[in-house]
Amino acid sequence: MxxxxxxxxxxxxxxxxxxxxxxxxxxxxxxxxxxxxxxxxxxxxxxxxxxxxxxxxxxxxxxxxxxxxxxxxxxxxxxxxxxxxLEPADPEPAPGVDDTLTLLLLCCHPSLTPVSQVALTLRAVGGLTTAEIARAFLVPEATVAQRISRAKQRIKASGAEFRMPPAAERAERMAAVLHVLYLIFNEGYTASSGAALHRVELTSEAIRLTRQLREQLPDDGEVAGLLALMLLTDARRPARTGRDGALIPLAEQDRTRWDAEAIAEGVALITETLRTAPVGPYQLQAAIAAVHDEAARAEDTDWQEILTLYDLLASIAPGPMVTLNRIVALAMVRGPEAGLAALAEAEAEPALAGHHRLHAVRAHLLDLAGDRQAARDQYELAARRTLSVPEQRYLEARARQLS
Known part of the structure; x- marks a missing residue:
């Protein structure tokens, strides 16, 4: 085909x-x-x-x-x-109606788990086959088929109708749609498990679906913010791995390999959106990505602006990854000791306790502080706790460099 x-x-x-x-x-x-x-x-x-x-x-x-x-x-x-x-007399029923948004809202029905919402969205809205979804998430095809079947049964049992939800429910349902699209993108950009870091079919599908959503909701600031975030993040993908597939951290990437066209589109989109729409978490994340992407060299990054944006993000949409990323920005502005102190407090959060990225961040900050032995131990611990093979290899390599 x-x-x-x-x-x-x-x-x-x-x-x-x-x-x-x-x-x-x-x-x-x-x-x-x-x-x-x-x-x-x-x-x-x-x-x-x-x-x-x-x-x-x-x-x-x-x-x-x-x-x-x-x-x-x-x-x-x-x-x-x-x-x-029921035999259609008109060869094209409802010719002037595009029900993509209604369909997205149905696939993200609150009665479904996030995993089921993702699978059903990719199948019904994305047009991916069950086998394609299974390959993308590295799970058996039968597992995906069961998730989709259960999701459809649950929607039927809930009595959900194919129509736009009442205004009182719409904001919550739209938040679920954006979350599902973001989950699909993130799994494609940094696969949670397996030998490959990227699953391009998922990032591409997430961007495509978000573009469709923006066409239907051109004045929604968070839809625009999510699309800008995806574009600005995915623009770095060509420089994110070496020829051997090894992970290259942001600070060490060849920025000439970044997708300049995607960056220009993302920056223009988030700049206009921040000017015209109420600020939301996806817009703030896109603004952070834009600051990174607009720096010609890693040392040119405006970390103070990034820290300010993370402070805003933490106030309206706190979360474990926001906490970790803010700590990195804090360390870049005030020094690694300040970052390590904040990390010690953050470790009390159940969602971060034992997470491989917490150990990776601590290793990075210990290295900046000059404690090479402790940094090596933390890199090794992080490597043991991640399920992503490229991340594991990268963390092990960093540990070896500190030997």
Missing amino acids: STRVEGLLRDLAPQVLGALVRRYGGFDTCEDAVQEALLAAATQWPAEGVPANPKAWLITVASRRRIELWKRDSARMRREEAAAQ
């Missing part, structure tokens, strides 16, 4: 699913029908050409398959007439 056809199918998948669910209801049956329509298109379009109206083609094929599935699972004699009435 060509890249053009694959990209087109990924873009159209949520629109087609939204059209079917809006017309017929039954998320799980409609999702199965859309997957079969996508498979048919992937087989036919490369050989026969893309139809003049690909969205209408997919909706028509998926609608017919939806009816076949409905007939199969229903009492045929009693429902044959009703099923016939």
Whole structure:
């Protein structure tokens, strides 16, 4: 299948699913029908050409398959007439409606766990197959299939309808959507386990879906902030690993290899958003990323500005990684001893106790303070506690350098 056809199918998948669910209801049956329509298109379009109206083609094929599935699972004699009435007279139901946002909100229903929300979003909105999701997260395909199946059953049991939630629920549901997209991006940018540091298919999908969301919500500051954060972070990916796949820390990266176009887009986006929208955590994280990306050399980084931004972020969206990153910024501004003192206090947080990144940060600060033996011990401890092979190799290498 060509890249053009694959990209087109990924873009159209949520629109087609939204059209079917809006017309017929039954998320799980409609999702199965859309997957079969996508498979048919992937087989036919490369050989026969893309139809003049690909969205209408997919909706028509998926609608017919939806009816076949409905007939199969229903009492045929009693429902044959009703099923016939479902046959679409218009080749493109709901032609002017893009239900991507509604579909995202449904996939991030509060009755689902974050893991299930991620899997269902990638399947229903991203158009990824179960096998592709399984490969991306390094889990068995059967596990992903079970998660998706349970998620659809839970949505059905909750009585959720395919419509925008009431205004009172919308902010909370949108926060879940952004969180899911951020989880997908982070897993792709720094894989939590396995031999590869990056899973580009996940970062690319997260950026693509966030772009779609921004098209629907152009005035939402946090959607813009999340997109800017993804662009500014992913821009560093080409310089983040060596030829052997080894991790290269930010301060040692060849910044000429960073994606200048992505940085320019991200900086422009976050600059405009901070000027026009209420400030939120994704915007602050994007602003921090922009300060890093705009420094031509590591020594040019404005750490005081970064510390100020982390102080703001910690006040509105505290979290373990925010705490660790703020401590690094504090150490760069006030010295490693100040960072180590703050780290000793932060270690009391249950989410940080024993975390490999806490030991990695302590090792870095001890090294800056001149305590090479203690730094080596902390690097070795961090290496033992991470599940990421590239991170493990990097931490072990840092420990060896201090021997």
